[in-house]
Amino acid sequence: MSENNTLLRVEDLRLYFRTRQGTVQAVDGVDLELKENEAMVILGESGCGKTSLSRAILRLLPNNVETYSGKIFLEGLDTMELNDERFRRQIRWFKMSMVPQAAMNALNPVIKVGEQVAEPLLVHKKAEKQEALEQAAWMFEQVGVPTDFLNRYAFELSGGMRQRVALAMALITLPALVFLDEPTSALDVLTQANIFNVLKDIKKELAVGFILITHDIATSSELADTVAVMYAGEIVEVSDARHFFTEPLHPYSRLLMASVPRLKVDQEPTFITGQPPSLINPPSGCRFAPRCPSVFQKCSEHPPTFQVDGRKVRCWLHA
Amino acid sequence: MSSVMSERPQDAPQDIPQSMTTPTTGKEPGQRPELLEVQDLHVWFELKRFGFLHAGYVQAVDGVNFTLREQGAIGIVGESGCGKTTLMKTILGINRPIKGKIIFEGEDLGGLTSRDLQSYRGKVGYVQQDPYGALPPFMTVENILAEPMIIAGITDPQEHEQRIRDVLTEVKMTPVENFLTKFPHMLSGGQQQRIVIARAMILNPRLIVADEPVSMLDASVRVEILRLLERLQETHDLAVIYITHDLSTVRYFSDHIFVMYAGKLVERAEVNSLLRNPLHPYTQALLEATPDPDYKNALTHKELPPGEPPSLVNPPSACRFHPRCPYKIEGLCEVQLPPDFEPEPNHFAACWLYR
Numbered sequence: 001m002s003e004n005n006t007l008l009r010v011e012d013l014r015l016y017f018r019t020r021q022g023t024v025q026a027v028d029g030v031d032l033e034l035k036e037n038e039a040m041v042i043l044g045e046s047g048c049g050k051t052s053l054s055r056a057i058l059r060l061l062p063n064n065v066e067t068y069s070g071k072i073f074l075e076g077l078d079t080m081e082l083n084d085e086r087f088r089r090q091i092r093w094f095k096m097s098m099v100p101q102a103a104m105n106a107l108n109p110v111i112k113v114g115e116q117v118a119e120p121l122l123v124h125k126k127a128e129k130q131e132a133l134e135q136a137a138w139m140f141e142q143v144g145v146p147t148d149f150l151n152r153y154a155f156e157l158s159g160g161m162r163q164r165v166a167l168a169m170a171l172i173t174l175p176a177l178v179f180l181d182e183p184t185s186a187l188d189v190l191t192q193a194n195i196f197n198v199l200k201d202i203k204k205e206l207a208v209g210f211i212l213i214t215h216d217i218a219t220s221s222e223l224a225d226t227v228a229v230m231y232a233g234e235i236v237e238v239s240d241a242r243h244f245f246t247e248p249l250h251p252y253s254r255l256l257m258a259s260v261p262r263l264k265v266d267q268e269p270t271f272i273t274g275q276p277p278s279l280i281n282p283p284s285g286c287r288f289a290p291r292c293p294s295v296f297q298k299c300s301e302h303p304p305t306f307q308v309d310g311r312k313v314r315c316w317l318h319a
Numbered sequence: 320m321s322s323v324m325s326e327r328p329q330d331a332p333q334d335i336p337q338s339m340t341t342p343t344t345g346k347e348p349g350q351r352p353e354l355l356e357v358q359d360l361h362v363w364f365e366l367k368r369f370g371f372l373h374a375g376y377v378q379a380v381d382g383v384n385f386t387l388r389e390q391g392a393i394g395i396v397g398e399s400g401c402g403k404t405t406l407m408k409t410i411l412g413i414n415r416p417i418k419g420k421i422i423f424e425g426e427d428l429g430g431l432t433s434r435d436l437q438s439y440r441g442k443v444g445y446v447q448q449d450p451y452g453a454l455p456p457f458m459t460v461e462n463i464l465a466e467p468m469i470i471a472g473i474t475d476p477q478e479h480e481q482r483i484r485d486v487l488t489e490v491k492m493t494p495v496e497n498f499l500t501k502f503p504h505m506l507s508g509g510q511q512q513r514i515v516i517a518r519a520m521i522l523n524p525r526l527i528v529a530d531e532p533v534s535m536l537d538a539s540v541r542v543e544i545l546r547l548l549e550r551l552q553e554t555h556d557l558a559v560i561y562i563t564h565d566l567s568t569v570r571y572f573s574d575h576i577f578v579m580y581a582g583k584l585v586e587r588a589e590v591n592s593l594l595r596n597p598l599h600p601y602t603q604a605l606l607e608a609t610p611d612p613d614y615k616n617a618l619t620h621k622e623l624p625p626g627e628p629p630s631l632v633n634p635p636s637a638c639r640f641h642p643r644c645p646y647k648i649e650g651l652c653e654v655q656l657p658p659d660f661e662p663e664p665n666h667f668a669a670c671w672l673y674r
Contacts, residue, residue, distance in 0.1 A: 039617075045537040046508070158627050159399075188398035188564055188628075193608035193621045200620065215538055218567070218609075221616045241614040259539050261567040262611050263594065269571065271543035275507050 006073075007176055007209050008034040008057070013070035015049075015056040022280040023066055026052035028233035030070075031305070034226075036176065039203060039210040041220040041241075043256070044230035045276055050213045051101065053230065054179045057211075058098055059087055075176065093124045098179040102186060103166035107154035113162075114140075114150030117169045124173055139168040142205070144198050160191035164198065171202065177209045184219060196222040217260050221245055229253045232277050232287040239311040249313040252288045286316065354525060354558050355387040355410070360419035362402075362409050366632065377631045379405040380416075381582040389525070392552060392559040394569035394590075396605065397579035398628055403562050406579070407528050410560065411445055412436045424525070441471050444519030446529040446548075450511035454503040460487075460514055461499040467522050486517045489554075490547060509540035513547065520551060526558045527551075533568060545572055566609045570594060578602045581629050581639040587659070588666040598668035600624070600644050638671070646672055 015027035026049040034040050044050045055061060057072055059079075072079045079091055097120075100106065108116055117139060118132035127135070137147045143164040154162055163183065170178050180199075184192040200223065203210060214220050220227070224241040229250060237250040248254050255272045262269070274291040277283055283290065289299040298316040306318045362380040365373065379402040387393060397403045408414045410421060412428055421428040423439065431439060447453035454463055464483045473479065487495045490513040503511055512532060519527055529548065533541040545568060552559050561572055569576055569590070576593045578586040578601065586599040597603045604624050610616050624643040629635055635642050641652040651671050660673035 045539060160627060189566070189605055189608045190398065190623055191627065193610075193623055197620050197623070200617070217538060217612045221612045221614060222610055223617055224614070225617070241617060245612050245614040256538060257612060259542050260612055261542065261565075261571055263567040263570065263606065263609050264611050269542040271541070271546070272539040273543075275509075 005036040006033060007036045007038070007075060008032065009071075009073040010057065011071040011073075013053070013056055013072065014067050015052055015061075015065065016067040017052075017062070018064045018066040019280070024279045025233050025282060026279055027056050028282075030230075030235050032228060032235065032238070034177070034209055034211065037203065037207045037209055038225045039212060039223045040226045040228060041212045041214065041224040042228050042230055043214065043217060043220060043253075045215055047276060047279070048230045049233040049279065050230050051181055054098065054181060054211065054213055058092065058096055058179065059084070060098070089124075093120050093173050093175065095175055096177045096179070097170040097173065097175045099166050099170045099181065099183055101181040103183075104159055104162035104186070107162060107165060109154055111153075112151050113154055113157065113165045114152075116154075117165060117172055120169065120173050135172060136168070139172050140165075142171070142198075142202060143168045144194070158191075159187055160194060163187060163191075163195060167195075167198070167202075171206065171208070174206065175208065177211065179211045179213065181213045182215075183212070185214070185216065192219060193222075199223055217256060229256070232282050233279050234287060234314060235305075235312075236288065236314045237312065239313075243309075243311060249308060249311060249318060250288075250315050251292045251294050251317070255293075286314075351389040351391070353386055354389045354391070354424060356420075356422040357383055357385050357410070358420045358422065359384055360406070360409065360416050360421065362405050362414055362416050375632050378582050378634055379631055380409065381634075383419075383579075383582075383584050385577060385584065385587065387526070387558050387560065389558055390552070390556050391575070392561065392573040393575045393577055394561045394563060394573035395577045395579055396563060396566055396569060398564055400628055400631070401579045402582040402631065403579050404530060407530055407560065407562050411443055411528060412439060437470070441467070441522040442525045444522070444524035444527040446512075446516055446519050446527060446532045448531040449535050450508060450515045451503060451535075453515050454511060456503055458502070459499065460492075460501050460503075460506075463503075463514060464518055464521055467518060471522055482521055486521050489520070489551065490514075490517045492517070507540075508536050509544060512536060512540075512544050516544075516547065516551070520555075523555070524557065526560065528560045528562070530562045531564070532561070534563070534565065541568065542571075548572065566594075566605055567611070578605065581634050582631055583639060583669065585640065585670070586666075586668045588663075592663065592666050596663070596666075598662060598666065598673060599640075599670045600646055600672070601640050602668075638669070648672075
């Protein structure tokens with residue numbers, strides 16, 4: 001597998017929802033590119049559209065969608081051209097799968113976890129049951145669940161173990177890309193660190209790509225190769241992890257980094273005043289301008305994305 | 320800014336005669352009188368089979384001792400299920416201990432009648448974890464803040480209004496008029512948490528118990544809320560118990576950290592001493608597992624103790640961390656309960672490594 005292989009390319013993706021108050025522009029013109037076996041973190045505060053973005057790429061849409069447009073290339077194939085049935089048969093769980101938020105609480109309580117993990121194979125790959133269960137046992141080993149847990153029910157497992165089971169379920173069909181939506185937000189510190197150890201192993205051994213959606217900057221650095229920062233429906237910065245975690249470019253990313261309480265470094269955290277704008281009628285200029293400390297005249301215009309040393313930033317400061 | 324507690328002199332703690340104090344620096348809480356004392360506290364919940372047969376106990380809090388002085392701020396750190404919320408609820412007088420005492424301002428909580436408890440709760444403010452869940456959805460901000468005063472028997476409507484204004488100004492919900500008629504769902508998460516804090520402050524408490532006050536909030540507002548609590552603590556000479564699973568926020572807020580594991584306090588120390596030199600193997604693991612944002616994290620594996628926290632129905636014998644401990648001493652850790660050792664001054668660890 002060559003290093004420069006593009007796995008996913010998203011161009012000008014838009015997802016608007018119809019609500020009684022007006023149109024919610026949850027995902028507004030997002031461009032992304034992800035290489036094979038790369039882990040990208042999408043960082044953002046709640047309500048910035050990061051979950052909607054992942055659902056737009058996976059086409060898991062509610063029924064109040066007003067606009068759904070743009071291009072999504074997965075391994076070179078434009079998935080937006082596929083109809084829903086072909087998308088379901090060819091893409092979902094074959095090429096891309098997802099561990100949704102609070103997945104550990106979404107396991108079926110009356111089916112043994114082993115059978116649940118095997119189910120995608122039975123449904124999507126038409127595998128024999130015995131074979132699927134063997135595969136499930138192998139996947140349990142990969143994510144660090146003892147194989148004698150195969151015959152247990154979800155309520156017999158701890159939170160960390162259930163999260164691993166949800167992960168095994170997303171990985172069982174060996175997709176090229178897995179979305180992780182806040183995979184550890186409900187877990188304890190030690191369990192969280194253990195899950196990230198598992199994710200690192202899996203990334204190395206199964207060569208999957210990850211898109212990790214989170215608001216937790218500190219833990220996101222455990223997996224990230226690239227970081228995309230989302231604010232009010234837009235991607236405001238895309239950068240490699242090394243540069244992002246040492247010196248972010250966008251004023252929002254900088255403030256976000258400064259707001260993280262540090263354990264090992266003596267640095268007083270700061271906070272960002274104000275609130276993110278409503279996604280119904282967002283401001284016409286730069287969406288961060290009302291909260292930005294370095295705001296200037298130009299900010300009343302909507303900034304395009306600028307390239308700075310291979311990093312992308314949507315800010316007039318870097319024009 | 321007008322202060323809700325302006326009747327209390329700001330320099331009260333300096334009135335303590337020198338003979339009572341330990342020779343420490345001026346800002347040390349060691350000089351101040353004791354506010355809350357927890358002695359050998361055991362909170363067990365009985366498990367029943369078929370509704371009446373005894374089936375054991377959940378030993379949620381098992382032998383906890385500590386002292387909180389006036390204006391002191393302690394952070395209690397532990398994972399979910401370690402008993403930190405039970406400890407907090409017992410301090411609030413919601414759970415009753417089966418053994419041990421909680422002494423607040425010299426009075427034993429166990430001896431209080433329910434009427435006394437009500438006035439006690441006026442002195443202890445409670446900041447809940449999930450602000451949206453903690454605020455009644457059908458009440459306006461004004462009504463939410465008036466409720467504790469009605470319960471406490473404050474009837475003067477002018478005093479109600481004055482106190483609500485003062486407290487809202489203090490939590491920076493200004494202009495006050497804009498918020499009085501709002502319902503909780505009209506506020507952002509940060510604003511909701513401010514209302515929860517305002518409600519906890521409205522009866523001029525001496526102690527605030529905050530249970531994960533920022534864990535449901537976005538990163539950008541967390542620090543703001545913590546700063547707010549810090550300022551309230553300073554302006555009102557409050558004592559604070561801050562309960563969390565997140566070590567990284569504790570250091571900005573508390574002067575002491577207590578680490579709790581499976582119902583017991585395993586380490587107690589002053590913040591910097593604990594972070595610089597964690598003694599208990601569990602504290603060491605917690606520190607190791609808490610990341611700072613750094614791209615190097617993605618390149619390395621963390622060395623962590625295996626397994627998960629034990630069930631509190633049938634906890635491991637003696638030291639409850641021994642099944643996961645990398646430094647377990649055979650024949651000792653699983654046999655005999657470690658007492659609190661003090662390898663450094665004022666730094667206690669319940670671990671046989673320091674015998």
